[in-house]
Amino acid sequence: MKKISLTGLQPTGIITLGNYIGAIKQMVGFQNDYDSYIFIADMHAITINQDPITLRKNIRSLVALYIACGIDPEKNTIYIQSDNPYVANISWLLECNTYYGELSRMTQFKEKSKKNANFTSGLLTYPVLMAADILSMHADIVPVGIDQKQHVELARDIAIRFNKKYKEIFTIPEPIINSDITKITDLQNPTKKMSKSSENQKGVISLLEDLDVIRKKIMSATTDSEMNIKYDPENKPGISNLINIYSSLSFKSREEVEQEFKNSNYGEFKKCVADIVIETVKNIQEKYNEILNSDYLNEILDKGSKKNIEISKKVYETMKDCIGIGRSNKTLD
Ligand code: ATP
Ligand code: LTN
Numbered sequence: 001m002k003k004i005s006l007t008g009l010q011p012t013g014i015i016t017l018g019n020y021i022g023a024i025k026q027m028v029g030f031q032n033d034y035d036s037y038i039f040i041a042d043m044h045a046i047t048i049n050q051d052p053i054t055l056r057k058n059i060r061s062l063v064a065l066y067i068a069c070g071i072d073p074e075k076n077t078i079y080i081q082s083d084n085p086y087v088a089n090i091s092w093l094l095e096c097n098t099y100y101g102e103l104s105r106m107t108q109f110k111e112k113s114k115k116n117a118n119f120t121s122g123l124l125t126y127p128v129l130m131a132a133d134i135l136s137m138h139a140d141i142v143p144v145g146i147d148q149k150q151h152v153e154l155a156r157d158i159a160i161r162f163n164k165k166y167k168e169i170f171t172i173p174e175p176i177i178n179s180d181i182t183k184i185t186d187l188q189n190p191t192k193k194m195s196k197s198s199e200n201q202k203g204v205i206s207l208l209e210d211l212d213v214i215r216k217k218i219m220s221a222t223t224d225s226e227m228n229i230k231y232d233p234e235n236k237p238g239i240s241n242l243i244n245i246y247s248s249l250s251f252k253s254r255e256e257v258e259q260e261f262k263n264s265n266y267g268e269f270k271k272c273v274a275d276i277v278i279e280t281v282k283n284i285q286e287k288y289n290e291i292l293n294s295d296y297l298n299e300i301l302d303k304g305s306k307k308n309i310e311i312s313k314k315v316y317e318t319m320k321d322c323i324g325i326g327r328s329n330k331t332l333d
Contacts, residue, residue: 001035002033002034002035003034003035003140003141004034004035004036004037004137004138004139004140004141004171005030005034005035005036005037005139005140005141005142005143005176006036006037006038006039006133006134006137006139006141006142006173007027007037007038007039007142007143007144008038008039008040008041008044008081008130008133009038009039009040009041009062009066010040010041010042010044010045011040011041011042011045011055011058011059011061011062012045012050012058012196012197013058013196013197014058014061014065014196014206014207014208014209015062015065015196015206015207016184016194016195016196016204016205016206016207017184017194017205017206017207017245017277017281018183018184018185018193018194018195018204019196019207020069020207020280020284021181021182021184021244021245021248021249022181022182022183022184023143023145023181024066024069024070024071025070025248026143026178026181027066027071027143028069028070028071028072030143031071031072031075031076032075034140034141035077036075036076036077037076037077037079037137037139037308038066038071038076038077038078039078039079039080039081039133039304039308040059040062040063040079040080040081041081041130041133042055042059042080042081042082043081043082043087043088043129044081044126044129044130046122047120047122047123047126048112048116048120048123059080060292060297061208061292063078063080063297063300063301064288064291064292064297065207065208065284065288066078067287067291067297067300068284068285068287068288068291069207069284073300077303077304077307077308078300078301078304079301079304079305079307079308080301080304080305081133083301083305083308083309084305084308084309084312085309086136086309086312086313086315086316087129087132087133087136087312088129088132089316090132090135090136090312090315090316090319091125091128091129091131091132093316093319093320093323094128094131094132094135094158094162095125095128096323097158097161097162097165098128098131098154098158100124102154102157103124103125103127103128104124106127106150106151106154107147107150108126108127108147108150108151109123109124109126109127126151127150127151127154127155128158130148130151130152130155131151131154131155131158131159134152134155134173135155135158135159135162135170135171135173135315136311136312136315136316137308137311137312138170138171138311138315139171139173140171140173140174141173141174141175141176142155142173142174142175142176143175143176143177143178144175144176144177145177146177146179148175149175149177152173152174152175153175155173156172156173156174159171159172159173160172162319162322166322166323167318167322169315169318169319169322182244182247182248183244184241184244184245185237185241186198186203186204187202187203187204187205187217187218187220187221187222187238187241188200188202188203188220188221188222189203189222190203190221190222190237190238190240190241191237202217202220203217203221203222204217205217205218205277205281207281207284207285207288208285208288209281211278211281211282211285214274214277214278214281215274215278218242218270218273218274218277219267219270219271219274221238221241221242221270222238223236223238223239223242223266223270224236224238224239227265227266229243229257229258229261229262229264229266229269230258231243231254231257231258239266239269242269242270242273243257243258245273245276245277246269246272246273246276249276249277249280250276
C-alpha cells in the first residue's frame with residue numbers, strides 16, 4: 001500500500017512563480033509515489049482578518065490553479081477543509097490534550113501575535129487544527145515549507161501523547177522539508193525571496209498576471225554590471241535567479257544554461273527567460289480559465305470531501321470512544 005502524503009494550502013493570495021517552482025512542482029512529483037491529499041486550509045486563513053468576498057473567490061481559484069499547474073485530480077484527493085464538520089471537533093478533542101505552554105511557544109504564534117495586540121484565540125490554537133487535519137487522515141508524510149515544520153512536529157507530539165494515553169490510533173506524521181529546492185528570489189531585490197505578500201509587486205510574478213506585464217518585469221529584473229551569464233548566487237544574485245528560473249522551466253541543468261547562453265548578452269538572456277516563463281504561465285492560465293467555473297471542479301471537490309469526511313468521521317468516533325464522551329457503550333480494550 002502507498003504511504004499517505006497530505007498538505008494544506010492557505011487561500012490567502014495568488015500563487016507566484018516562486019511557489020510554482022519551489023512547492024507545486026514537488027507536489028506534482030509526489031503524486032505518483034504517494035496516496036496524496038491536498039486541501040484548501042480555509043479555516044486556517046480566518047485566524048487573521050479576511051474579506052469574505054475575496055476569501056470565497058480565492059478558495060475556488062486556488063483549486064483551479066493547482067490543477068492547472070499539474071496536480072492531477074485522478075492521483076490526488078482534493079478538498080476544502082471547511083466542508084468537513086469533523087475536523088474542528090477532532091481539533092477540540094486534541095486541544096484538550098495539548099498544553100497552553102506548547103502553543104504559546106510556537107514561533108509563528110509569537111511573531112503574528114506581536115503584530116496585532118488584539119489577536120484571536122484561533123491564532124494560538126492554529127497548530128492543533130493543523131494536527132487535526134493531519135492525524136484525522138492518517139498522514140505519513142507532510143510536505144511543508146520550513147515555517148510550518150514546527151507545527152508538524154507538534155502534531156507528532158500530540159499523536160504520540162494521545163496514543164500513549166488512550167490507544168494506538170494515530171499514525172505518527174513526518175514533516176518533509178525539501179531544503180534543496182530552488183528558492184526563487186525577487187526580481188527587483190534578488191537577495192530576498194519572491195513572496196506573494198511582498199509590498200512591492202514589481203519583483204514578483206503572479207501566475208494569473210497579464211503576460212505583457214510579466215515580460216516587462218523580467219526585462220527590468222536587477223542584474224549586475226558584468227556581462228557574463230554565470231551561476232554565482234553570492235556575487236551575481238540577479239543573474240543566478242534568472243538561471244534558476246530558466247533551468248527549472250526548461251528542465252536543463254545550470255551548467256547547460258550557462259553553456260547555452262555563453263555568447264549572449266543580458267538582454268538576449270532575459271528575453272529567453274521571459275519567453276519560457278510566458279509559455280509556462282500561458283498554459284497554466286488557459287487550463288485555469290477552462291476549469292475555474294466548470295462542473296468538473298465541483299465534481300472533484302465533492303469526491304474529495306466525501307472521502308475526507310468518511311475517513312475523519314471514523315477517527316472522530318474512535319477518539320470519542322477512547323476519551324469516554326458521547327453515547328457509545330464501547331469500552332477501551
Ligand atoms: P507569503 O508571502 O504569504 O509568506 P509565500 O509566497 O512566501 O507566501 P508560502 O505560502 O510561505 O509562500 O509558501 C508556500 C510554499 O511555497 C512553501 O512550500 C514554500 O517553501 C514555497 N515557496 C514560497 N516562496 C518560494 C520561492 N520564492 N521560491 C521557492 N519556493 C517558494
Ligand atoms: N498552516 C499551513 C497550511 C496547513 C497545513 C495543514 C499544511 C493547514 N493544515 C496540514 C500541512 C498539513 C500553511 O500555512 N502553509
